[in-house]
Amino acid sequence: MxxxxxxxxxxxxxxxxxxxxxxxxxxxxxxxxxxxxxxxxxxxxxxxxxxxxxxxxxxxxxxxxxxxxxxxxxxxxxxxxxxxxxxxxxxxxxxxxxxxxxxxxxxxxxxxxxxxxxxxxxxxxxxxxxxxxxxxxxxxxxxxxxxxxxxxxxxxxxxxxxxxxxxxxxxxxxxxxxxxxxxxxxxxxxxxQGCFTAEYAFANDQARFLYHRDELTSLHYTPHEEPRCTVTMMSALPGAGKDSWLARERRGLPVVSLDAVREELDVSSTDNQGQVIQAAREQCRGHLRAHRDFAFNATNLTTSLRKRWIDLFADYNARIEIIYLEPPLTTILKQNKAREADVPERVIHRLLAKTEVPTLAEAHALTLTGNPS
Known part of the structure; x- marks a missing residue:
């Protein structure tokens, strides 16, 4: 087969x-x-x-x-x-x-x-x-x-x-x-509980989000869905097309991009990322304080890494939507080579091996976009 x-x-x-x-x-x-x-x-x-x-x-x-x-x-x-x-x-x-x-x-x-x-x-x-x-x-x-x-x-x-x-x-x-x-x-x-053949019927997306974070103690309580803004959180390998997706699907939306922050600070992806993360978090906080919708564009390939950012967004009562992209690996490698600052293929393979695909337990909404070859 x-x-x-x-x-x-x-x-x-x-x-x-x-x-x-x-x-x-x-x-x-x-x-x-x-x-x-x-x-x-x-x-x-x-x-x-x-x-x-x-x-x-x-x-x-x-x-x-x-x-x-x-x-x-x-x-x-x-x-x-x-x-x-x-x-x-x-x-x-x-x-x-x-x-x-x-x-x-x-x-x-x-x-x-x-x-x-x-x-x-x-x-x-x-x-x-x-x-x-x-x-x-x-x-x-x-x-x-x-x-x-x-x-x-x-x-x-x-x-x-x-x-x-x-x-x-x-x-x-x-x-x-x-x-x-x-x-x-x-x-x-x-x-x-009515969830043998289907997902549990939560009162709303906020209830599910809080329940998975162990912040909702009673299913009889319906939390208000009044987010201050919406964060579109990208998750994908380098070269998977995150920028293209945002330009096509979220045209005009402000974007906090780790790649852009690195370029602005002249920090290589192999250097210490502390300064980059701090600057990106401040940019995110600026949008969150202004109650402004924005996209957060980074690889975000593991559950623990995503959680650090999700915790930040949740602190400001944002609605969090995760977009996971996974085109064929051949497409990713080809698109990566076409980038100005391409990532070594060995690094992409290493990232692929440790990737943890996002789940609905992490956010208010999840989109999985795959395109098998």
Missing amino acids: KNWSDVLKASDAAIFDWAGKQSWAGPMRQCMQDAHWHAEGDVWTHTGMVYEQVTRLADYPDLSRLEQIMLLFVALLHDAGKPATTMLDPETGRTRSPKHSIAGAAMTRHILRELDCDLPTREHIVNLVRYHGRPPYLLESRDPERSVIQLSSLLSNRLLYLFALADTRGRHAEEMSRPEDTLHLWRDTALE
Whole structure:
């Protein structure tokens, strides 16, 4: 299979056969798991068992073909991060794989990008991989309803629940630490909150924004939507077309650009950026104090980096709209070379590897714009 179109036409058996021949399957075959929880042995053996259990789910025939394929890819990649994270716990001598779901999510994004999977579907699968371990531990959450509601902005709770069933059934364990009753609790909680098959129906965008920031304690309270201004926050690799998008879609809007600030201060992108950030923040504050709509133009490729700016905008009660652009990598590299101050290709590849695509949990509105080759 060379692309996502081939995947959509393939049978379940053909997809698994293809996966077993990929470079990322080899390390999974070599990665052994703790026998107490995974007596079946290596990660790939567990992967195959989970894959089969997905196809045996009672709900499987009722899913759309796209939903079936999404679950199959979650099965294939949910533990793909284990080879890179597996270690022996020095205190217990047991095998552990801390943060393997985070590593697996990054791998999933890369693998699906290579297949030209459309951006919304790709990121849905990435989020399912990232949070696949949540349902079994719902009872350990200090606020189970919040856990379920917040994830509904990122993924389908129904698909997450169905995968958790398959993951639980696709293993041999000395002690069952994942009783299915707990998984049913995830389903029942999502049903009670009205977010099993759709995002939770927040009163408005501000309510969702504050809820994800843990600043809204009661869903019975409807916060006023009276923003002082709107900030259009760009997020994309260098050369992805952020300037062109703003010129086309936000014509005449004032722009705070980190590249422009660097040029004004004569600071290279490889120099210390402290002076650049400080100057850009002051420019942003000027627009925010004046209650003036503006765009913030920078790469903004990681959640933590975006949060620093979002916190600033939120302090001034701004409405925040994130625009994420992801044209094909070939287009990005070509456009980057045409820039006056082009970024070395090795830097773009490094930035691509650490990119965390924005989610609706971060802002009042989100636009994902992809153009698969």
